[in-house]
Amino acid sequence: MRKSLSKAEILLTLPSFGWLFTFFFVPTAIVFALGFKSTTSQGGIGEQWTLETMGKLFNIHYLVLIARTVYLSAVTTIICIALALPVGYYLARAPVRLRNLLLMLIIVPFWSSFLIRIFAWKSLLHPEGFIKQWLAYFHIINDETTLLYNSGAVVLVMVYTYLPFGILPIYAAASKFNFHLLEAAMDLGATRMQAFIKIFIPLLKQAILTAAILVFVPAIGAYVIPDLVGGTQSEMIGNKIAQKTLLDRNLPLASALSTLLGVTIALPALAILYFQKKSKSYILEKKGIE
């Protein structure tokens, strides 16, 4: 049944709805539309609609860029999840006061300025910086090795920045987990590691997927991190978008790249949504049979 909207509802809804429609929905639609406009010789926005701008993305240069972006984001996501699982497990089992303290400690850096955190790593990895000096002192690396301006530095700083996004959903699910299941497995002869891998991880699948999306999405759109600690060999889509927009002023091409970025994010998210729906309906069917 359709209820007609009351005056009060419209009054309450209109301000935020109108604001977000104007300053979020319309701009996003413009980005997708401009990707199908031609570029004038001065790099301005052309008159006609065309697939040419989108077509420019299908050359080896951009394909490498996309592959690298996805690869660096995937590595970041895997490292974050690998760290978040034991941390989430430990937090769920720790005594309440210690747990609250640790949670606070994990959240605080995440609230502090994003640029300052990147700067902290930049000065640590700097040739005259702390880490470089120590590693060289112990002869782990030689004097010529540069720790900055490469893909390793980009992944390191991305892990540093996005780790809380990985830990929090896994902790939230782990705190509701029935740990007797692990005890039961160990009574039946499983080692602690086996119980962790065969029971804890599969039962937390949902939370792990959420954590993976929360890390992967900002990583794939990263721009400042590769810009400040990466080099030319670790450029990501975000850097290209900024370069095409702010330096080259080729707005249609920047829009086409942004559309591509949007699609790269939407695809895994939709796939997971679809997968979740499927497994949900599967569970419902099973229940129906019983």
Place this chain on the structure above:
Amino acid sequence: MKVGKIPFCVTLLVIAFLYIPIVILIINSFNESQFSGNFTAFSLKWYKKLISEKAMWEALTNSLIIGFFATLISVVLGTLAALAIYNYKSNLQKIHLSFIYTPLIVPDILMGIGLLLFFILLNIKLGLFTVFLAHTTFCVSYVTMVILAKLQNFDYSLIEAARDLGASHFQVFRKILVPLLSPAIAAGALLSFTLSIDDFVITFFVAGKGAVTLPIYIYSLVKFGSTPIINALSFIMLTLTFIVIFTSERLLNKKT
């Protein structure tokens, strides 16, 4: 059952990983030498230098102005949005809610380029005003989420009881909703102020040449002349952040 040593060790390592860069940064803000590798002598010279930096004060003023107005408008919009979504379960509210949370998922850079194109097409001059519009846009979503979370935990029968006892809509709003929601509203305001003060990516796209905010100022220092005055600035900002988090935790966890 014992918890096992590996998870404990990983947790300790993660905490160390999170804090070592920050601690070294703070130590270095008091370091006489320019480089973090060796601590030569304790000194406040970077703080003195920071205070005499005119561009920093200008950027700080811009950030505070934008933060203030973006917070003000986004708190009003966010509170109304949360009340609408909580009160009405219509299809309109489903779309409304998706409008609220999509900006939270979309990467900053997409939002930045979208707003830039929007302003260019409408011939709106880039500057403090466009930065304010952009900041308000992403702050609305966060404020709404904080207030909505509070509303969902709250006992609706209170409102029904008040209505049964003859309170008008306005009285319910004034005497029940406002006092119950004010901690969440304050926490939402603190959150949006912090987000506005900290935003770099979106600001970088919509600021144009004139409007230098604090993060844009820090970025140019980091990118071009990485002088240790950033260490000093970082320590001041970290301290302020701690105070803000502490206050907002207090506000949200206070028993009502």
